[in-house]
Amino acid sequence: MLGLVTKQFSSVWTREERPPKAPGLSRDQIVRAALDLLDAEGVEGLSMRKLGARLNAGATSIYWHVANKDELLELCYDRVWVDVVVLDPETAHWRPALSTFAHSLRSTILRHPWLARLLGRIPGLGPNLLSVSDRIMRLMQRAGFEGLEISFATGTVMAYVMGQTIPEVTWRETMGKQEIQPGDLMNILEKTTADDFPELFAAFRDTRDMDPLETQRMSFSYGLECVLDGLEARVNA
Amino acid sequence: MLGLVTKQFSSVWTREERPPKAPGLSRDQIVRAALDLLDAEGVEGLSMRKLGARLNAGATSIYWHVANKDELLELCYDRVWVDVVVLDPETAHWRPALSTFAHSLRSTILRHPWLARLLGRIPGLGPNLLSVSDRIMRLMQRAGFEGLEISFATGTVMAYVMGQTIPEVTWRETMGKQEIQPGDLMNILEKTTADDFPELFAAFRDTRDMDPLETQRMSFSYGLECVLDGLEARVNA
DNA sequence: ACCTGAACACCGTTCAAGT
DNA sequence: ACCTGAACACCGTTCAAGT
Numbered sequence: 001m002l003g004l005v006t007k008q009f010s011s012v013w014t015r016e017e018r019p020p021k022a023p024g025l026s027r028d029q030i031v032r033a034a035l036d037l038l039d040a041e042g043v044e045g046l047s048m049r050k051l052g053a054r055l056n057a058g059a060t061s062i063y064w065h066v067a068n069k070d071e072l073l074e075l076c077y078d079r080v081w082v083d084v085v086v087l088d089p090e091t092a093h094w095r096p097a098l099s100t101f102a103h104s105l106r107s108t109i110l111r112h113p114w115l116a117r118l119l120g121r122i123p124g125l126g127p128n129l130l131s132v133s134d135r136i137m138r139l140m141q142r143a144g145f146e147g148l149e150i151s152f153a154t155g156t157v158m159a160y161v162m163g164q165t166i167p168e169v170t171w172r173e174t175m176g177k178q179e180i181q182p183g184d185l186m187n188i189l190e191k192t193t194a195d196d197f198p199e200l201f202a203a204f205r206d207t208r209d210m211d212p213l214e215t216q217r218m219s220f221s222y223g224l225e226c227v228l229d230g231l232e233a234r235v236n237a
Numbered sequence: 238m239l240g241l242v243t244k245q246f247s248s249v250w251t252r253e254e255r256p257p258k259a260p261g262l263s264r265d266q267i268v269r270a271a272l273d274l275l276d277a278e279g280v281e282g283l284s285m286r287k288l289g290a291r292l293n294a295g296a297t298s299i300y301w302h303v304a305n306k307d308e309l310l311e312l313c314y315d316r317v318w319v320d321v322v323v324l325d326p327e328t329a330h331w332r333p334a335l336s337t338f339a340h341s342l343r344s345t346i347l348r349h350p351w352l353a354r355l356l357g358r359i360p361g362l363g364p365n366l367l368s369v370s371d372r373i374m375r376l377m378q379r380a381g382f383e384g385l386e387i388s389f390a391t392g393t394v395m396a397y398v399m400g401q402t403i404p405e406v407t408w409r410e411t412m413g414k415q416e417i418q419p420g421d422l423m424n425i426l427e428k429t430t431a432d433d434f435p436e437l438f439a440a441f442r443d444t445r446d447m448d449p450l451e452t453q454r455m456s457f458s459y460g461l462e463c464v465l466d467g468l469e470a471r472v473n474a
Numbered sequence: 475a476c477c478t479g480a481a482c483a484c485c486g487t488t489c490a491a492g493t
Numbered sequence: 494a495c496c497t498g499a500a501c502a503c504c505g506t507t508c509a510a511g512t
Binding site: 202 | 353354355356357358359360361364367368370371372374375378384385386387388389390392393395396397398399400401403404406407408411412430433434435436437439440443444452455456459460462463464465466467468470471
Binding site for chain 2: 494
């Protein structure tokens with residue numbers, strides 16, 4: 001009898017809140033969770049099952065919003081391009097604008113190291129990447145490039161940044177993580193490298209007392225200036 | 238009775254040949270089989286089980302010769318660098334030598350498309366890659382670069398080639414394979430792209446009647462000349 | 475319309491056991 | 494020294510079934 005009475009009482013405060021996933025998953029929500037997982041654990045850390053768990057959903061629920069894992073990765077890949085800075089093509093000068101873009105793209109990749117693994121795998125057709133490309137091409141066109149050269153020049157800069165940054169990421173994930181005594185590394189390299197690869201060894205000797213991250217930044221800037229010099233020579237031709 | 242007689246007869250020719258794996262697996266043999274599998278089926282086609290089967294061995298036998306799959310991939314990755322042409326640094330002029338190297342590296346990657354997927358994953362420390370790097374650096378040194386600039390210049394060329402070629406591979410594996418009517422693609426792009434991304438659309442219009450593979454080759458050469466121009470300007474500075 | 479669980483066909487890797 | 498098979502802990506994806 002008493003039991004019945006208590007059962008009749010009911011209010012928002014007594015009722016269990018419905019699980020916060022609420023009305024359902026959205027593609028946007030899924031992509032955001034996937035990005036979190038990628039940033040936290042890298043490409044290998046992202047599995048449909050883990051992603052489902054993080055969303056308080058069954059792993060297979062995701063397949064209603066997204067055809068498969070590759071499509072999900074395409075969405076993640078495109079999303080990061082919103083962070084890449086491209087100055088306004090109508091007002092900025094092309095050379096500093098390209099330099100800003102290049103450094104911005106590099107640091108975006110370094111902030112999301114999993115990008116390095118996706119670059120050889122994802123066809124970049126998302127709106128954010130297209131938008132960046134379009135604005136870079138506009139920059140090139142205003143710089144004086146014409147016709148096919150607009151694409152070629154754009155591709156050159158993009159290729160350089162990606163090609164330079166991907167190995168940087170790999171380096172940070174392998175050699176960069178372990179605390180090696182510089183002397184130890186020196187000894188290892190000295191034995192195997194000094195005789196067979198003299199130039200390589202000389203280069204290693206030159207940089208052994210420098211901060212590797214700083215050296216990589218210098219290297220990136222150096223090559224970028226080369227590329228931009230090469231482009232500038234063509235604009236004025 | 239007759240059965241016994243036949244059983245006694247024995248010779249090399251009657252005896253079943255021992256399975257051709259013979260004395261055992263060698264690391265070299267494993268790597269060669271893995272390369273075959275990679276060329277034939279790509280990175281996803283290579284599994285330890287399939288590789289074992291191809292070697293007439295248990296999948297787990299491989300683990301005696303190689304610590305894990307990543308190490309195996311490192312070995313495969315390094316192996317392809319033997320095909321990359323670097324002219325003799327002591328006799329060749331640096332600029333044509335770098336151009337030869339760049340085109341050779343590009344075509345090596347295009348011949349082994351799985352390389353594009355490994356680039357963001359493998360720390361390149363194998364002897365063949367080191368040897369190529371060493372010779373390129375020697376080339377740079379003879380060109381007139383000094384100190385850190387030897388490494389920087391080398392890294393710039395490598396970055397450019399990889400960054401340009403990786404997307405080429407991705408393109409060939411996705412868009413390149415399907416027979417799309419140019420008109421269809423045009424229609425798709427026209428709707429979504431023409432207004433939002435005018436420069437992109439203009440570029441697409443300019444190249445729609447060209448052979449995409451040829452355009453990519455032109456683009457590669459164009460950017461390479463930019464990079465080499467930029468380097469040349471620094472040598473003479 | 476959206477989500478679930480069970481099931482399928484795979485993975486890489488470990489390890490005790492064999493020869 | 495070299496190889497095996499079973500086993501473990503994962504995968505991505507499909508699909509009938511639920512609400």
